[in-house]
Amino acid sequence: MNERKNIDRLFQEKFKDFEDFPHANVWKNIEKQISKKKKSRIIPLWLRLAGAAAILLLVISSGLWIFNSSDKDQIVPKEIIITDSDNNNDLLNENDSKDKIVNEVNLSTVKKSQEQNLISKPTKEKDQISVVKSQTRDRNNKNQEIANTKSQKVANNAVVATNITQEEDSKNKVNKFSNLQTSEEGIALEEASDVKEPSKNDIQTALDKTDIEEKNVENKETKWSIGSTMAPVYYNTLSNGSPIDGSLSDNDKTSNGSVSYGLKVNYKLNDKLSFQSGINTLELGYTTENVATLLSSSLLENSSTNIDTNIEGVSLAVISTERQNSDSSIQRSSIDDSGALDQTLGYVEIPMELKYNISQKKLGINVLGGFSTYFLYRNQVSFTSFGKTTTLGEASNINSLNFSGNLGLDFDYNISKKLYINISPMFKYQFNTFSRSSGGFQPYYLGIYSGLNFRF
Amino acid sequence: MGLKKLINKCKQKDRKAQSEIYQLYAGKLFALSLKYSRNYQEAQDNLQNGFITIFNKIEQYNFKGSFEGWLKRIVINTVLQTYRENNVLNLITEEIIDEVEIEVDDEQVSLDFLLKLIQELPNRYRLVFNLYVLDEYSHREIANMLGISEGTSKSNLSRARVILRDKIELSKSSIKKNEAF
Numbered sequence: 036m037n038e039r040k041n042i043d044r045l046f047q048e049k050f051k052d053f054e055d056f057p058h059a060n061v062w063k064n065i066e067k068q069i070s071k072k073k074k075s076r077i078i079p080l081w082l083r084l085a086g087a088a089a090i091l092l093l094v095i096s097s098g099l100w101i102f103n104s105s106d107k108d109q110i111v112p113k114e115i116i117i118t119d120s121d122n123n124n125d126l127l128n129e130n131d132s133k134d135k136i137v138n139e140v141n142l143s144t145v146k147k148s149q150e151q152n153l154i155s156k157p158t159k160e161k162d163q164i165s166v167v168k169s170q171t172r173d174r175n176n177k178n179q180e181i182a183n184t185k186s187q188k189v190a191n192n193a194v195v196a197t198n199i200t201q202e203e204d205s206k207n208k209v210n211k212f213s214n215l216q217t218s219e220e221g222i223a224l225e226e227a228s229d230v231k232e233p234s235k236n237d238i239q240t241a242l243d244k245t246d247i248e249e250k251n252v253e254n255k256e257t258k259w260s261i262g263s264t265m266a267p268v269y270y271n272t273l274s275n276g277s278p279i280d281g282s283l284s285d286n287d288k289t290s291n292g293s294v295s296y297g298l299k300v301n302y303k304l305n306d307k308l309s310f311q312s313g314i315n316t317l318e319l320g321y322t323t324e325n326v327a328t329l330l331s332s333s334l335l336e337n338s339s340t341n342i343d344t345n346i347e348g349v350s351l352a353v354i355s356t357e358r359q360n361s362d363s364s365i366q367r368s369s370i371d372d373s374g375a376l377d378q379t380l381g382y383v384e385i386p387m388e389l390k391y392n393i394s395q396k397k398l399g400i401n402v403l404g405g406f407s408t409y410f411l412y413r414n415q416v417s418f419t420s421f422g423k424t425t426t427l428g429e430a431s432n433i434n435s436l437n438f439s440g441n442l443g444l445d446f447d448y449n450i451s452k453k454l455y456i457n458i459s460p461m462f463k464y465q466f467n468t469f470s471r472s473s474g475g476f477q478p479y480y481l482g483i484y485s486g487l488n489f490r491f
Numbered sequence: 492m493g494l495k496k497l498i499n500k501c502k503q504k505d506r507k508a509q510s511e512i513y514q515l516y517a518g519k520l521f522a523l524s525l526k527y528s529r530n531y532q533e534a535q536d537n538l539q540n541g542f543i544t545i546f547n548k549i550e551q552y553n554f555k556g557s558f559e560g561w562l563k564r565i566v567i568n569t570v571l572q573t574y575r576e577n578n579v580l581n582l583i584t585e586e587i588i589d590e591v592e593i594e595v596d597d598e599q600v601s602l603d604f605l606l607k608l609i610q611e612l613p614n615r616y617r618l619v620f621n622l623y624v625l626d627e628y629s630h631r632e633i634a635n636m637l638g639i640s641e642g643t644s645k646s647n648l649s650r651a652r653v654i655l656r657d658k659i660e661l662s663k664s665s666i667k668k669n670e671a672f
Binding site for chain 2: 064069
């Protein structure tokens with residue numbers, strides 16, 4: 036009638052074409068999860084930024100509010116003194132308003148503490164999670180302990196049980212039962228220690244391997260980045276000196292705030308090192324104070340002024356107003372003590388820099404070093420006296436090509452995987468700016484470069 | 492659309508292609524997940540997690556070997572992973588017994604009933620029985636996957652068979668009893 040069949044074959048045959056469709060929700064959940072992964076890379080960053088900004092705003096505004104309300108507090112008593120002489124009712128009113136203000140202050144402090152709660156909440160949740168985790172861990176341990184003690188107890192029971200059987204046959208069944216349990220549990224204990232650490236199987240290791248490869252690919256993808264730079268530039272000299280005329284060495288000089296802007300290209304050589312170049316326009320300007328000009332004077336013969344005028348047939352010299360005042364031979368009836376000489380140099384700068392990474396987290400910190408090549412495109416000297424500015428011409432001692440050594444720090448803040456903000460304060464020391472008689476002028480400039488960069 | 496084209500579109504995270512792959516394989520993979528899990532809900536969870544892994548790792552499928560096999564390995568691996576995380580595998584151990592051939596009467600037993608029996612097996616018996624009998628892994632592979640010895644794997648299999656046989660026989664005798672009334 037019924038043929039005996041290998042149990043394996045029975046199951047194999049039954050399950051051969053087994054298919055079953057899960058609930059439609061399963062796909063919905065999968066869809067949600069795989070689309071979440073894509074977005075989660077960007078959103079939390081913005082959320083965090085927005086959150087940080089919001090918290091900052093709250094702290095500042097609440098701080099201001101408290102500050103303001105305490106100010107009011109100080110003003111009110113003065114008013115009381117004034118109204119005191121008029122009548123008592125007013126005084127009472129003022130007292131009321133004082134109370135109100137006190138209330139306001141209280142309110143603001145309450146608000147503040149609420150904000151603090153808000154801020155501390157996330158960390159609390161984290162703590163709770165970790166507590167729960169450790170609890171479950173404890174529970175696992177306890178389970179094992181319980182399992183151990185259980186089997187011991189059962190073993191004891193078994194001993195008791197065997198004792199009982201010697202006296203009473205009627206409890207045979209119970210005895211057998213407990214014996215069975217003890218043997219199973221005992222073996223469980225024995226084998227539990229035999230169990231090896233679960234080793235990762237082939238798929239898992241393969242997946243891990245490809246994970247690493249994936250990361251490498253990602254690195255390759257983002258080796259290049261390009262961005263804009265903008266920097267306020269402060270130009271000055273390391274020593275006293277004047278490239279325009281040696282005699283102006285001791286005159287005060289101030290930097291004319293100017294702006295450098297351009298493009299930056301960055302190529303990642305390895306994890307630590309990247310190469311950076313680009314193109315910037317740069318205008319360096321400074322003002323030499325207390326200067327007077329001399330036109331076609333007899334003094335010009337031994338002057339060392341490095342200005343080529345654009346007015347034909349005229350030669351020109353600059354001297355400090357101090358000298359002009361003291362030297363009787365060149366004294367004039369009217370001089371402007373605040374006469375000032377402006378020198379402006381416009382360059383196209385091509386920097387070549389190496390960037391070495393110190394720390395790469397959310398905020399990357401780098402040290403930057405290199406040199407720049409400058410091509411002169413603007414060279415102008417102008418003179419301001421009696422409220423009028425005259426272009427005198429151009430400096431005759433400026434090289435059309437010069438260099439600088441660059442050193443600085445560089446901070447990268449990642450907005451997203453592709454986008455980062457870069458801020459880098461730089462010190463650039465110029466060589467070879469002047470073809471002759473630099474007048475002891477050792478020019479450098481400081482710039483704080485910032486910009487938005489895009490990785491690709 | 493050819494399967495290869497579909498897979499390539501999945502690699503580009505094309506939602507429509509992902510949906511199609513799901514429609515194509517959800518039936519088979521859910522059946523697989525049902526066999527390896529303790530109940531329907533757990534099977535759905537495992538299937539869901541399996542598919543998420545599949546879509547996240549699909550660029551690693553290099554068209555060597557069958558795609559279905561690759562999918563199945565991921566689902567099985569997902570199940571094993573949850574057991575490893577919960578550390579339940581190590582708690583069920585037993586005396587090593589010899590491998591035995593077990594035969595049962597080939598009567599009409601329903602698939603649902605057999606599935607229920609498999610799901611009711613202790614975790615490791617269920618995994619070993621599934622891997623060896625239904626998915627044709629060797630004892631060596633199973634030992635590797637579960638972090639046990641080959642002997643333990645064989646012994647687990649035999650115990651699983653005994654339990655399954657006993658339950659099948661028991662159900663038959665109860666059916667006969669019912670018929671008698």
